[in-house]
Amino acid sequence: MVEKAYKFRFYPTPDQENLLRRTLGCVRLVYNKALATRTQAWYEHKQRVGYKETSAMLTNWKKQEDLDFLSEVSCVPLQQGLRHLQSAFTNFFSGRAKYPNFKKKRNGGSAEFTKSAFKWKDGQVYLAKSAEPLPIRWSRQLPPGCVPSTITVKLDPSSRWSISLRVNDTRNLGVGEARV
Numbered sequence: 001m002v003e004k005a006y007k008f009r010f011y012p013t014p015d016q017e018n019l020l021r022r023t024l025g026c027v028r029l030v031y032n033k034a035l036a037t038r039t040q041a042w043y044e045h046k047q048r049v050g051y052k053e054t055s056a057m058l059t060n061w062k063k064q065e066d067l068d069f070l071s072e073v074s075c076v077p078l079q080q081g082l083r084h085l086q087s088a089f090t091n092f093f094s095g096r097a098k099y100p101n102f103k104k105k106r107n108g109g110s111a112e113f114t115k116s117a118f119k120w121k122d123g124q125v126y127l128a129k130s131a132e133p134l135p136i137r138w139s140r141q142l143p144p145g146c147v148p149s150t151i152t153v154k155l156d157p158s159s160r161w162s163i164s165l166r167v168n169d170t171r172n173l174g175v176g177e178a179r180v
Helices: 014-045 051-063 065-072 075-093
Strands: 002-010 109-114 118-121 124-127 148-155 161-169
Touching: 014 051, 014 065, 014 075, 014 109, 014 124, 014 148, 051 065, 051 075, 075 109, 118 148, 124 148
Parallel strands: none
Antiparallel strands: 002 161, 109 148, 118 124, 148 161
């Protein structure tokens, strides 16, 4: 079995784009708040803060009046953002990468949805908190019997939306197909 990713362009409806932009903003906010908290804890108290602690902080942030909008989007991309931050710190402390950077709005952004945050039905993708399927421009078919395990929605700096579907493919790899 091989994990493969298939990337497609999509053109969200105005309601979907509004939800997706809010989701990307919330993912960026949570990532940056967690990074600032972890950095401050290290420099002030020489204390390491891990995923478990930042996940608990996220729960508390959602309860704050000025951050209650975090509950309006799916919690899965927010948790995935914290997992990505944990991976960035793991790579930093093992010497494989530089210290994690803050995310910037001008770079677009991305949000990762795991199986609990999307529905795959009749070849259509339904994201959490969205009633209609994403209007994906299918440039090729997914391999027969493959169901996405993870979906990443990305907005590039020039406002183009793309979606990457990660699938487990039991067939042999063809020439020119990407491994994940």
